[in-house]
Amino acid sequence: MTHGQFPYIRGRRLRTSSAMREMVAEHHLKPADFIAPVFVMEGDNSRVEIPSMPGYYRYSLDLLMDEIGELKEVGVRSVLVFAKVPDEKKDNRGTEALNPEGLMQRAVRTIKKQFPEMLVMTDVAMDPYSSYGHDGIVEDGEILNDESVEVLAKMAVSHAAAGADMVAPSDMMDGRIAAMRESLDEAGFKHTGLMAYSAKYASSYYGPFRDALDSAPGFGDKKTYQMDPANVREAVREAKLDEQEGADIVMVKPGLPYLDVIRAVRENVSVPVSVYNVSGEYAMLKAAAEKGWLNEEQAMMEALVGFKRAGADLIATYFAKAASELLNDY
């Protein structure tokens, strides 16, 4: 009895042993694929666990160095820095974001001094500095685009001056990539890279991150600048525009609900594509694992290789350290 090419063709032959499966694996993860987001706060010798992100911490700068040392130890080669700004330093124009002695700038200098080979990327966005918790200057309830881009371009230069290898604008204002490239070049930072959050969706999966930085919008939502989850063609358009404006890497964010977007963007640009496996995705997996409903390590690795299969070249993920430890083990 034969059915089509069976029994001559048996897909299971290639799955008979771990060596066989590994030999035919189409995608692989390695620690250098990961970008580890890190949260820094003022103070000494302190760390605070983020309630909605079990096992993930905000560190004072001194303790952040230990954490980065551990990341380096397991083979992670790049970090993406986010700073928690005290309320009294927030205003509508993100003034503190340009302070050369600000927390972000000090963090970048300190990391580069202690770990010169670690790639340091910085979040360029106004929301942690904004009294309204928005990614731009607010006027009569509107988030101004062009005026915000001017601030963002200065912020990029300020991070570059502190020693950032790449700046990563996460604001979704129009035209900011070209403005940043021009400002960076004019200021002499022609080798400072730009990783653009090109297709960043207005997502509920950012909730735990906003807890971590106390950066939730004070009014309304971010739907007039972040993208509608219903759209994929628009993501391709945004990514292509950012590539033309000079982005060195384009990003899709969040990750798991947007694998098709990663694929579409990958097929339409030439620059590397990164994905942000965001805070809510981390929280979701951790919560299920805590309840014993999912195997945490297996679910984590499955999600991460899924990003590569979808077409991501690099992955910003809160699992960077845990996944690297596992990859080193076997």
Ligand SMILES: NCc1[nH]cc(CCC(=O)O)c1CC(=O)O
């Ligand atoms: N510009 C802010 C910013 N940069 C990265 C994230 C989210 C990251 C995450 O959820 O892990 C956000 C939140 C937001 O847009 O409200």
Ligand SMILES: [Mg+2]
């Ligand atoms: Mg855009």
